[in-house]
Amino acid sequence: MKALIWNKDKTIEIVEKEIPKIINDEDTIVKVTYSSICTSDLHIVEGFVPKAIEKTTLGHEFVGIIVKKGKNVKLKIGDRVAVNCESFCGKCFYCKKGYVNNCENGGWLLGCSIDGAASEYVRVPFSNQALTKIPKNVTDKNALFIGDILSTGFWSAKIAQPEKNDTIAILGAGPVGLCSALSLRYFGVKRIILIDINDFRLDIAKKEGLADFTINPYKKDVIEEILKLTQNKGADRVIEAAGAKNTFETAWKIARANSIVVIPAMYEENQILPLPLMYGKNLTFKTGGVDASCCKLLMKLIEKKKISTDFLITNEINFNDIIEGYQFFKNNKDKCLKIAVKY
Numbered sequence: 294m295k296a297l298i299w300n301k302d303k304t305i306e307i308v309e310k311e312i313p314k315i316i317n318d319e320d321t322i323v324k325v326t327y328s329s330i331c332t333s334d335l336h337i338v339e340g341f342v343p344k345a346i347e348k349t350t351l352g353h354e355f356v357g358i359i360v361k362k363g364k365n366v367k368l369k370i371g372d373r374v375a376v377n378c379e380s381f382c383g384k385c386f387y388c389k390k391g392y393v394n395n396c397e398n399g400g401w402l403l404g405c406s407i408d409g410a411a412s413e414y415v416r417v418p419f420s421n422q423a424l425t426k427i428p429k430n431v432t433d434k435n436a437l438f439i440g441d442i443l444s445t446g447f448w449s450a451k452i453a454q455p456e457k458n459d460t461i462a463i464l465g466a467g468p469v470g471l472c473s474a475l476s477l478r479y480f481g482v483k484r485i486i487l488i489d490i491n492d493f494r495l496d497i498a499k500k501e502g503l504a505d506f507t508i509n510p511y512k513k514d515v516i517e518e519i520l521k522l523t524q525n526k527g528a529d530r531v532i533e534a535a536g537a538k539n540t541f542e543t544a545w546k547i548a549r550a551n552s553i554v555v556i557p558a559m560y561e562e563n564q565i566l567p568l569p570l571m572y573g574k575n576l577t578f579k580t581g582g583v584d585a586s587c588c589k590l591l592m593k594l595i596e597k598k599k600i601s602t603d604f605l606i607t608n609e610i611n612f613n614d615i616i617e618g619y620q621f622f623k624n625n626k627d628k629c630l631k632i633a634v635k636y
């Protein structure tokens with residue numbers, strides 16, 4: 294089968310690999326029907342993900358059909374499934390607390406340290422935790438982002454501990470920022486400010502009802518605007534989903550005292566935490582990789598039409614064109630939010 298891999302020299306290529314086999318009793322082999330390209334895939338190719346292993350098949354955001362299964366897997370062959378980007382055992386110290394990103398036996402493996410979804414078939418470990426059955430009235434594309442981007446936005450919104458009357462600022466109107474906003478809406482938050490340098494994305498946020506106010510830092514001073522909108526206090530909560538050079542600094546500066554600043558963004562360089570400057574602001578920072586443990590709930594919400602991520606798909610390509618897809622995704626943030634890759 295064909296598989297998309299990355300090399301140390303930052304190139305990607307399609308190679309031939311063997312169709313994967315069941316290794317453990319909780320494994321499944323999933324035939325991919327749709328996958329997507331994630332900004333984290335670009336971070337891997339650029340060499341910014343320390344645990345990523347060169348020549349591993351890329352891709353960790355996908356849906357498909359179970360074609361083989363180990364003897365302990367509860368779902369059936371033929372079931373359509375959304376796959377979690379995290380592989381977790383469900384039994385260890387961290388899993389029991391819901392901190393599945395730090396599973397002692399797993400974590401982010403697919404498309405990072407074991408072969409992922411940019412190929413026809415994938416071996417999915419810990420399938421009883423990793424797979425969520427897609428119900429009849431939900432299409433593969435409806436469910437495509439459940440295991441990664443939607444989980445990340447939902448997790449970011451949840452750990453921000455939002456209250457209905459909060460004014461919440463989100464840096465970055467990319468897929469993660471927008472999924473955070475739609476999750477905040479689900480939690481009942483009435484006032485959301487989205488900040489991005491890209492008007493195409495801010496317009497989508499407004500059109501989808503995910504932003505009450507938008508700020509483009511190229512046009513307006515973000516700190517001034519936030520102060521104006523919050524009676525000089527600052528935002529009650531901040532979600533930093535941009536990951537740009539100066540957005541961590543903006544994030545803590547626009548937060549009001551005692552705010553929670555959530556940082557799902559993955560940076561390409563170290564950030565500075567100037568504690569003397571922040572002294573007295575009494576901020577709480579929450580950072581890191583998504584604990585993607587809410588996939589069943591997210592599937593239910595999509596099934597009941599309480600939330601939808603369909604608007605994220607701005608482009609669709611065939612798997613054979615995935616190399617061009619990567620280039621397009623990387624270079625056209627003003628035209629493209631997410632690409633659905635069809636197999």
Ligand SMILES: NC(=O)c1ccc[n+]([C@@H]2O[C@H](COP(=O)([O-])OP(=O)(O)OC[C@H]3O[C@@H](n4cnc5c(N)ncnc54)[C@H](O)[C@@H]3O)[C@@H](O)[C@H]2O)c1
Nearest residue numbers: 332333465467468469489535536537557558559581582583
């Ligand atoms: N924590 C996790 O588990 C997890 C999961 C998925 C993605 N991520 C990370 O989250 C981040 C966001 O992902 P995404 O897919 O939405 O990426 P993205 O690149 O599509 O979105 C980032 C947005 O930030 C905007 N931006 C850039 N500079 C800015 C600035 N100075 N001010 C305001 N906005 C600015 C960009 O225009 C873009 O729209 C990435 O770093 C990604 O790697 C983390």
Ligand SMILES: [Zn+2]
Nearest residue numbers: 331332333441
């Ligand atoms: Zn991802």
Ligand SMILES: [Zn+2]
Nearest residue numbers: 382385388396
């Ligand atoms: Zn575990």
